[in-house]
Amino acid sequence: MRSQLSIVKIGGNVIENQEELKTFLSLFSQLPSPKILVHGGGKRATEISERMGIPAKLVNGRRITDAKGLEVVVMVYAGLLNKKLVAGLQALDCNAIGLSGADANAITAYKRPVKEIDYGFAGDVSSVNGEAIGKLLEAGFAPVFCALTHDGKGQMLNTNADTIAAELGIGMSPNYDVTLYYCFEKPGVLSNVEDESSVIQHIDQENYPQLLKDKVIANGMLPKLHNCFHALEHGVQTVCIGNLEMLKPNAQLFTTVTL
């Protein structure tokens, strides 16, 4: 029988709020194994970059990662945030192991080609080493991935954390039934972004085009849902979008995305 694998992605809003983070770590540590955590942290990278006198450059919410910016994101994502999460999970008896895409050659990427915009050291994923990650899972570890990949030639690259979660899901799907959880501050995809009670319980290929047309899905939700469908079309079984409540055993209110 194929094992179930949970991949949970948390964004900056969960990481930056002490109470939310504490709740999240407790819920994640209670999830059945095997499981993988993927974290972003764009907000903290921007704050620390500015404190160091290196202005963060974002175009349409996407980071332009020049050489100095890359040093900052490697320090913040692979260092500060990744180790904080790993230590927090270890304190809860969850045997977390912190990784970037370079560790165990877990995720390779190529530098995004320059078109209208030069994103600098931004990486688009080319492969996931399912075998190596599978060995860690079988050994009982819970891998914690930050939003960094490498090109296999010594260059680290910055890759959006939602994309890393989707690509890991795809890469693990030949051997596992993968459920991908996108955990953020809202209780799900909302039909009215101002109204937290307006959760759309189910999105699929039938209602997705209309939601796009009506601009219900906008801003950060656009790439998130794009990643969801990309993952589902390439082997991931289920994608769930919601807040921390979604990770509780009998959770009801969140969005499920299927094909």
Ligand SMILES: Nc1ncnc2c1ncn2[C@@H]1O[C@H](COP(=O)(O)OP(=O)(O)O)[C@@H](O)[C@H]1O
């Ligand atoms: N229909 C919608 N439902 C929920 N959030 C939406 C919707 N449309 C746009 N958004 C916005 O998308 C944001 C989430 O995207 P993003 O900030 O990239 O997430 P993350 O915190 O996971 O990195 C929410 O904070 C919200 O403001």
Ligand SMILES: CC(=O)N[C@@H](CCC(=O)OP(=O)(O)O)C(=O)O
């Ligand atoms: C290339 C790129 O945009 N990388 C992202 C990676 C972090 C991230 O995705 O963080 P959140 O999930 O908290 O937004 C960035 O540097 O902002």
